[in-house]
Amino acid sequence: MSSERLKEYLKYAQEKIDKHLDSLLGKNSPDVIYEAMRYSVFAGGKRLRPILCLLSYELLSAEEADEKVLDIACAIELIHTYSLIHDDLPAMDNDVLRRGKPTNHVVFGEAIAILAGDALLNKAAEVCLDWILRNKAKENFVKAAEYLFKASGTEGMIGGQVIDVVNSGKEITDENLLYEMHLKKTSKLIQASCVCGAYVAGAKEEVISDFEQYGKNLGLAFQIRDDILDLIGDSKKVGKSIGKDIKEKKNTFVTYYGIEKAQEYVESFSKKAIEIIEKYDRMSFLIELTNYLINREK
């Protein structure tokens, strides 16, 4: 159970992020592409990645998150949303529900869903470039954007998805490959969220590296917890059918290790994540968020 203070912070940060996303996405446009983009961006996501970005920035800089960090934080959410739209497509996971709502291609058709995903990725690049220019191409801002686009590209999220796609229907028997897939597919964008916040705060390279390692371990714990929830928490987790991953022979940590060992891994990765950041001041809040995420029920 999270503390009232954490709940309040999450609400405050989600509102800030939603307001900013709203301003970035062609608010009153009647164009179907904006409708499709907005449909998925405002479909009820937790905003975990932009929250990690804002929080890393706030904790390291001791300043409240403002437009200095909101652009890059929202660019991360735009990339995350595009990946979910494309992941749900018939050519990939062929899912009809996400977050308890019909998926983008079910509502808008496959062609528009592909374009909405593309447009969100494009928008993320536009937002980052405008932000860099407005901030006179400060080196730490450029580094943050570079990190984000590498983390979501072939060495990161897309690379992880490729491993998933080429092994679909087969059982991954190599533990290292299973890790590589999840590190790239899930952890990289979570790492990028923490690293970008740290870069904007002006953190030194050693701190950036710690936040990178924190994000990596949190990402793994988060992914394994997600796999466990898919299996046991379906009555609570809207939009997924019971044990779908196991029935469809998906390669997850739970199908590989079984549920008990998988839970042990959630605990050991989150412990590692916390150990990395607890040497810094003011981290109690991030530690609380870590515990909340890995103990979540949905």
Ligand code: GRG
């Ligand atoms: C299609 C390029 C491309 C990549 C797809 C992100 C992804 C890669 C696939 C989505 C499916 C999946 C199991 C991703 C793992 C990460 C994960 C648990 C995503 C869901 O993230 P949450 O829980 O989502 O933060 P919300 O709904 O809260 O935004």
